[in-house]
Amino acid sequence: MSYQPIVKHVDNSDNNQEVGLKQLVVTMHDGTQLRLFNNNGKKTINRLLTIPCPICRKDFYCKCFDRFVDVIDEQVPEENWK
Numbered sequence: 001m002s003y004q005p006i007v008k009h010v011d012n013s014d015n016n017q018e019v020g021l022k023q024l025v026v027t028m029h030d031g032t033q034l035r036l037f038n039n040n041g042k043k044t045i046n047r048l049l050t051i052p053c054p055i056c057r058k059d060f061y062c063k064c065f066d067r068f069v070d071v072i073d074e075q076v077p078e079e080n081w082k
């Protein structure tokens, strides 16, 4: 029953070097889209509300993906963070 996050595609979204904040948009194999933040080395995640959450099925904000930050980040090519 546990969700297996598989990254399919990564887009660079925003990079503000002045404040050390970089954002990527990550598309998962199931179509879920996530915004991944790197704020001075601290990584956090937000689900975009394009499709319902594959874990809890809510179509509004939830925190399900918070625990997958590391797993998803491991699949993001290092070059996307440069």
Ligand SMILES: [Zn+2]
Binding pocket: 053, 054, 055, 056, 057, 058, 062, 063, 064, 065
């Ligand atoms: Zn959820």
